[in-house]
Amino acid sequence: MKTSGRTITVSAPGKIHLLGEHSVVYGKPALLTAINLRTNVILTAKPEGSLANASSSDELRDSSPPTATQLLADQNDKIKAIIEPIVKKYLKIKQIPPYKLEISSEFPLGAGLGSSAAISSAYIGALLTFLKIKWDLHLINKLSFEAEKAFHGNPSGADNAAVVFGGLIWFRKETTDLKIIQPINSPVPANIAGNFILINTGKPKETTKEMVGLVKLRVKSQESRVKKIFDHQEQLVKELLLTIQCGNEKELIKIIRAGEKNLEKMGVVSWYVQSIIRKIEKAGGAAKVCGGGGKTKATGVLLAYHPEKSVLEKIAKSYDLPYYTVVLGAEGLRKEI
Missing domain, CATH: 3.30.70.890 (GHMP kinase, C-terminal domain)
Structure with missing residues (x-):
């Protein structure tokens, strides 16, 4: 598969739970909204034969206090170890052509703004695009939920739905395989x-x-x-x-x-x-x-x-x-x- 020289950028918003966190894991509804602070994932194709899919962590390190972007760079290998196997399993492939991974964020990590969901969805969206798979939000949401399981154990699926589909989201998990994801068109007055x-x-x-x-x-x-x-x-x-x-x-x-x-x-x-x-x-x-x-x-x-x-x-x-x-x-x- 020829990918050399291509650069792909995908971004995902942060999210907030307006109400319903935790109870949503047990089949109760949650109301979420995407916010205008975003995470960006950039994949740049490397020449065939490169040894590994490198991250940009060394380039981002300096003597200043670490930013969200620098912290993400230091976690690139961990993130990659979660995302790549999910994509490989779905596509039934053993190898992904070499690429450089860069992740940056406008919002703090681990603050309840859906950083793992934003990273997962943007990375999966970028990787599928890199592999020339048709852009499909429902597929990206499905695979992002698998990544969220690795990050959080027993997630509801609400966070990844909010960052993938955006806007105001009504979410309810009826069963493991059935989830109601309803975008709300009404703007906040x-x-x-x-x-x-x-x-x-x-x-x-x-x-x-x-x-x-x-x-x-x-x-x-x-x-x-x-x-x-x-x-x-x-x-x-x-x-x-x-x-x-x-x-x-x-x-x-x-x-x-x-x-x-x-x-x-x-x-x-x-x-x-x-x-x-x-x-x-x-x-x-x-x-x-x-x-x-x-x-x-x-x-x-x-x-x-x-x-x-x-x-x-x-x-x-x-x-x-x-x-x-x-x-x-x-x-x-x-x-x-």
Whole structure:
């Protein structure tokens, strides 16, 4: 297969769970949105006979503190060891022509923004394109889910669906093989769209896989109690979709607060982050963890809302935490020109 000299770039957005993380693993719905911060994967064909599919980690190292891009470069071999076998198995091939792999990201790793899903989908999309396989989002989503299993153990499939298809996504796993992935065409109303910020509490000590496992243990040991939490979360997710569509600010704050309380009952929100959230609530806003969470200190990114965004910014500054605004409903996986 002739590939020499070609360069392929594919990008995928980050994502946030508006509500439904963890309970989605157990068949409950989740509402997710893609955001306008992206991960890029670049594959450059190397001459036939090159010894290996090289990464760009050596080129990216310097004496400065590591960026997300540098951290990714240092993990290239691990990522490659997960992605290549999945593609080889699907295509029933033993070898992939040599290429150079470069991965860069506009958002922090391990912060609940779907970095592994974005990397997996962009890498798989780039690799399939490199191998001259027809562009197919459903296929890329399917293979990305296999990669997510390797990263996280028992993922729902929601993260990869959000970054592949983009926009606002209603997701529900009915069975292992049947998943409802429904794009929502309604935009977020202007009266609430500009009042969200993301506050980065830092990378959790625990991995997403560990946090998913923690919830699994609670399901086994406290089945009846956890089922009630999951059922309530399902009700809140349904209410949240309607609330966003009609732009009801009071109800939005109420639902985010209730959803966060359920996440705390699941044990995925540290006391440190709970204190930040209580401060936001006391000021008239609402906030919740996004993604796996954490039990020690940092939990990744908080999705925060307040009628006056400056209030949230002041609170973030008081904890010396970085924060940023994002565009919700961003485009999904795409080939870059």
